[in-house]
Amino acid sequence: MATYARIQDVAQHTGEEVTIRGWLYNKTDKGKLQFLLVRDGTGSMQCVVFKRDVTPEAFEAATTVTQESSIYVTGTVREEKRAPGGYELSVTDFSVLQIAQDFPISPKEHGVDFLMNHRHLWLRSSRQWAIMRVRATIIRAIRSWLDDNGFLLVDTPILTPAACEGTSTLFETDYFGESAYLTQSGQLYNEANIMAFGKVYCFGPTFRAEKSKTRRHLTEFWMVEPEMAFADLDECMRVEEELVAHIMRTVLSERAEELEMLERDTTLLEKIVAPFPRISYDEALEIARAAGESIEWGEDFGAPHETAIAKAFDKPVFVHHYPTQCKAFYMEEDPERPETSLSVDLLAPEGFGEIIGGGQRTASLELLERKLVEHKLPREAFEWYLDLRRYGSVPHSGFGLGIERTVSWVCGLSHIRQTIPFPRTLGRIYP
Ligand code: 4AD
Ligand code: MG
Secondary structure: OOOEOOHHHHHHHEOOEEEEEEEEEEEEEEOOEEEEEEEOOOOEEEEEEEHHHOOHHHHHHHHHOOOOOEEEEEEEEEEOOOOOOOEEEEEEEEEEEEOOOOOOOOOOOOOHHHHHHOHHHHOOOHHHHHHHHHHHHHHHHHHHHHHHOOOEEOOOOOEEOOOOOOHHHOOEEEEOOEEEEEOOOOHHHHHHHHHHHOEEEEEEEEEOOOOOOOOOOOOEEEEEEEEEEOOOHHHHHHHHHHHHHHHHHHHHHHOHHHHHHOOOOHHHHHOOOOOOOEEEHHHHHHHHHHOOOOOOOOOOOOHHHHHHHHHOOOOOEEEEOOEHHHOOOOEOEEOOEEEEEOEEEEEEOOOOEEEEEEEEEOOOHHHHHHHHHHOOOOHHHHHHHHHHHHOOOOOEEEEEEEHHHHHHHHHOOOOHHHHOOOOOEOOEOOO
16 A cells, blocks of 8 residues: 655655655656656655656656646655755655646746736746645734734624725625625624624634725725724734734744745745734824825825835835815824824834734723714614613724735735635636
């Protein structure tokens, strides 16, 4: 009986005969020697087929096998310093499950549209493989940090009766004759949940009908949203920086190999330790203007402003106290300066933009009722949310961290479309 091994575990099988089940990634034909680069999902490994070591049928199969054919390769694991990964398989048997047709993605350059149309196949390539593994580690780091720090996972609905982040980016769907919307954020439900559980988080897909084509926007993206009863804006920032620092530590220690494949400059990531600088919107405005950006007080920052502000720091920077007018209806007003809100965004360095949005929420019933009117939101849909201010309202805060923005930053990617297996953007829902 063959011993099946996964490539990530071959070191434990040095000197033994194992079978790798995978796909042919690349091949070099040296006559009596065939060098097969085989990948199995956990890694890739050089497998050397020497004509005299295998049956004529096996050698013939190894010579003619095509890129991405599914294969079984049996051989002895040997330490080999020169081979990628440090191990090599001296092949004793080789068989093919299916001969792949001409694989559309070859090592040569392809255009982005071509690659996006073949996303289901593109995911097999080494860069995409590395990105998805970093993504999985980021998600695991987030969840384990929250789980270990007193946050309870409480799931929030995907189908919702109302907007959380403005009515202009809602995806509407028919709900048995009524209108329903795909969730933009689990926040409002989190606010109900903290009154039952204290500190919670939700983690799931969120949807925005973003009509702009940018490097930072998806129409379907994943967000983790912690929410805390009795927490103020300062506490909110403290939790954010602890969480982000933990993500960075975890990725640097567990995904060094992947970051190297992505040619990421990890010295920049090593600087991401708490605490992070904190500046007000007013101070950020000065920085943006000094960098030559024109912007009026009261306007929200766009990508060029965020880049200019972030450039002044080598860590993520908190920008707090945004003008009330450019933030969502639920933001608490600063009692000393009601034209500003107890809001905070976290801007990543190197121009990767906003990765977290959050702040302190309105605790008073009267203020919230006024905000709903000012934002022209339908009161009926928010009655339950107003209840939270009727029955034991408390100061509370929370935030949302965008997974894909974080993956872009950690991996150093120029475009958000490579951060999720099957991106949804304006004009793309295939594959
Ligand atoms: O700043 P946003 O809109 O905040 C909220 O949704 C709050 N309700 C969250 C909360 O306080 N619980 O979004 C939060 C983060 C952004 O900082 C960004 O990282 C990401 O979600 N994000 C997007 N990522 C990709 N594509 C989009 N269209 C995004 N919109 C927001
Ligand atoms: Mg935001």
